Amino acid sequence: MITIELAEQSDIRSISNMAYIIWPLTYAEVLSQDQIDFMLEKNYTVEGLAESMVNGQFFYVLKEDGIGQGFIALKTLEDRVRIEKLYLMPSVQGKGFGKTLIDFASEKTVLKGRGILELNVNRNNPAYHFYLKQGFKVVQTVDIPYYDYVLNDYVMQKEVKATAVS
Numbered sequence: 001m002i003t004i005e006l007a008e009q010s011d012i013r014s015i016s017n018m019a020y021i022i023w024p025l026t027y028a029e030v031l032s033q034d035q036i037d038f039m040l041e042k043n044y045t046v047e048g049l050a051e052s053m054v055n056g057q058f059f060y061v062l063k064e065d066g067i068g069q070g071f072i073a074l075k076t077l078e079d080r081v082r083i084e085k086l087y088l089m090p091s092v093q094g095k096g097f098g099k100t101l102i103d104f105a106s107e108k109t110v111l112k113g114r115g116i117l118e119l120n121v122n123r124n125n126p127a128y129h130f131y132l133k134q135g136f137k138v139v140q141t142v143d144i145p146y147y148d149y150v151l152n153d154y155v156m157q158k159e160v161k162a163t164a165v166s
Contacts, residue, residue: 002097004104007059007071012049014068015059019044022087030124035149042147057084060104062097072101074108080116080157081109098127102134106160117160120153131156 007015020040027036042048053059057073070088074081083105088097102117109117119136121128136156144151 001065002100003063003066004060004072004101005063007053007061009050009053011059011061011068012046012053015049015061015071016044016046018068018071018089019087022089025090026087026125026127027122030122038147038149052084059085060101062088062101064092064097070097070101072105074105076112076114079114080118081105081112081114083117083119086119098130099134106158109160110162115159115161116157118155118157120151120155123152123154128154128156134158 023040023044024033024036027039031039043052049059052073057075059071059073061068062070062072069092071085072083073085075084083102086098086101086105088101105117109115117136118139119131120142121131123141136158138154139157140155142151142153142155144153
């Protein structure tokens with residue numbers, strides 16, 4: 001059974017543990033090991049995740065049979081909802097859980113009264129192709145200075161609408 005649950009403070013350690021497994025595998029071909037280590041230390045420690053929560057990111061944990069297999073962080077902005085983080089454990093990639101999380105984020109976007117779901121993805125991340133399949137379009141190519149690094153991203157957006165239930 002698949003569930004998506006709003007993360008509590010008590011879930012931060014589990015999210016951090018998942019990130020430390022997922023990030024090195026996801027970004028090994030994309031980023032230097034130094035940058036991977038830096039990003040994990042900056043954003044995915046218990047302290048970094050708690051700070052993200054305080055700064056308006058709502059984390060949700062995707063669980064399969066009660067076991068955390070991934071997470072998504074959403075932030076509501078004036079005219080859109082942003083996916084700040086979306087990661088799945090390697091063992092469940094390809095099972096449709098990414099689509100499940102995108103659909104979940106789309107529902108949240110509609111519930112928040114917004115019509116646009118947005119995210120950034122590294123231009124060399126294979127997930128870019130997944131997002132295209134989910135209906136996202138590139139709206140901007142950006143190079144974001146981030147401490148000693150530059151994030152080479154696409155900003156992608158998807159229009160979302162409430163679906164009529166018959």
